[in-house]
Amino acid sequence: MTIHFVGAGPGAADLITLRAASMLASADVVLYPGTYIDAAVLSHCREDANLVDTQELDLDAMTAVMVEANAADLDVVRLTSGDPSLYSALHEQTKRLDAAGVPWDVTPGVPAYAAAAAIVGRELTVPLVAQSVVLTRTQARSTAMPETESLAAFAATGATLVLHLAITRTRELMAEVEPFYGADCPVAVVSRASQPEQQVLRGTVGQIADLVEEAGLRQAAVILVGPALASGSDAESYLYSTERVQRKARLT
Template identity: 55%
Template sequence: MTVYFIGAGPGAADLITMRGRDRLAASPVCLYAGSLVPVELLAYCPQGARLVDTANLDLDQIITELTGAHSRGLDVARLHSGDPSVFSALAEQLRRLDAAGVPYEIVPGVPAFAAAAASLGRELTVPGVAQSVILTRTAARATPMPPREELATLAASRATLVLHLAVQRIDELAPELAQWYGPQCPAAVVAYASRPDELVLRGTLTDIAAQVRAAGIRRTAVIVVGPVLTAAEFPDSHLYSTSRHRP
């Protein structure tokens, strides 16, 4: 058997990949985070599949479900919101499956930051403006950040910054970021990206926190900061530039 760690995408059920959908349809056991994964995806599971909502399970209980399926020779679809490569708690599951000798496969998905960029109608890497994207979070009520990954250190680059799991702290984060990006730097918050109840806020580091408070956004949102959000004057990409020499 195999455990398939499947990126379920940012929220819209039709943003799962075809490979993820097919792995889901072929797995008689499915573990999913009920608070984050769209319930519509469960319709792809085979009839009679064992469906396990992991929202209230700890890591040991999840691993017990996975190894139990292994002992019965059953494939498992383990649905993760977004893409498993970022902020998914995937690594500790893989470590335990490696120790137990349980095989697995990782199926990538559409990450939340990509869905947010699409909702904003912006490219996060614009020629001459920013060519790097930093995906990070803050340490409040979570695992401490490693040394040299403090927000001030990352913000000093002035690269496009995407903050996950941080919208509840935006009142303190916006002024801190303004020290590096400037108070008029464009900022946006996208909550429930790609879902029917999606909410997009646009502003600057001066007013974005007030907008978040007024909208009542407390979770399932990403913060995007950087000049790319409003960039209008920039050179064409070299790849498609009319001045590029072509043989």
């Protein structure tokens, strides 16, 4: 058997992929992060499936569940919030499975930042404003960040910033990026995107910390920062421009 790492999307039961739903429907054992995934996602599981909430388990304990289930020839799905390519501990878990000789594969999911951008109705890459998106996090009581990946260095590029696992340090982080973006730069915070408890805060670099603290947000939130979030840009993409279409017509 193979351990399936599956992206559960941002939380809504109807924002998982068809492949993910099919895997959940056939799984004997499903490990899921109860802190981040709405219970409705588990409605795709069989009624007799063994559901294991991993929020109180360390990596070794999670691996033990997967290895034991695999030895019993059971079909196992390891759900991750959002997409497994971001902050899912995929590397640590698959390394342990490799050591145990257990095969695995990965099914992508809708990342939380994409859901957040959809909810606020903004493209994160706007022509002549920002053409890059930086997905990053910050360090508090967590794994240290590489020395070359400071928030200031990313902010200096002017790219759209997507901050994960950072909501409890909003005030400190906004102070760090303000010299590069300015106090009036737009910011959006989306907590529990697509879930029933979803909250959306809109403000500026200078305002957003107050709004976050007033709302009492403490986890499962994504912070979007950058001028691309503003609605006033008149710049348009060359890809869909009249100039490009006419040039293509002349060449053909």
